[in-house]
Amino acid sequence: RRKVTVEPHPELRVWAVLPSSPEAYGNAPLQESAGAAAILIRDPRTARMGWRLLTQDEGPALVSGGRLGDLWDYHQHRYLQGVPEGVRDLPPGVALPLESNLAFMNGVSFTKGCYIGQELTARTHHMGVIRKRLFPVRFLDPLPASGITPGATVLTASGQTVGKFRAGQGNVGLALLWSEKIKGPLHIRASEGAQVALAASVPDWWPTVSK
Structure with a gap:
């Protein structure tokens, strides 16, 4: 200190x-x-x-x-790049560092002393298995007037749960998804009953081992 x-x-x-x-x-x-x-x-x-x-x-x-x-441009850019920021994208007590890809963004140290959650974070990192990650998503259908509710369930074409929408702006955002299930057609059932299609992507700046 x-x-x-x-x-x-x-x-x-x-x-x-x-x-x-x-x-x-x-x-x-x-x-x-x-x-x-x-x-x-x-x-x-x-x-x-x-x-x-x-x-x-x-x-x-x-x-x-x-x-x-303006701020809209800034947030649009970072959502497209898959960069979370603030409590909407990283809700306290909910978001985990490795699932939020903070290790890719100089946000986690594996050499410093103890901190809250350090043991779980280090153990998960060294096991090398992170099944869910925060992925950038783009909505392919017009959004309902009320938008997409944070925490809305993301589903496959067969109705299997893939993860949850976290936050976004306009037609882009972030969703916490099972990594092995992001490639097929995905959708969210909006509050008005409409089905909104979306696509998840893997940012090209992520380490190859994570893709």
Whole structure:
């Protein structure tokens, strides 16, 4: 442990700088003129989430060729990449670190000292068997007016339970699914009785051993 001083700096703003294409994943997006006016660090979760920019200036002015988006764009991007964030995607007391793929995103240490749930997490990791994971999903049918309820059951064409919808935005989201059953046609029975088709995918940035 180290003694640190935490101070508020309301003059600073945090921007997410998201890559517009796979070719941009490795390129630092700041203009050279930014200099000491900004701090740019990679999002530690995955290169697909780009960079975090801390600056007093307007972020878009420092990013060459950048387009200003909003929170909708940010959440849409991370759902497409299969990146969970916050209590909707990772409900306390429900979400497990390895099922939530946190080991893929520098979110779990297997070398540090004890922490709550450390023994179960380490044992599951070393056994190498994680039967359920949080997968990105895309809805293929129009959504009902009330949307899809978090926790809604995901079913196969034959009616077999595959998992549960966790959270989402628009036609994309995350669902906790049995890994071996994600390839066939899937659907959710919405509250209005409608059947909404969806497809799950495996992000290409996941380690090969997990696919």
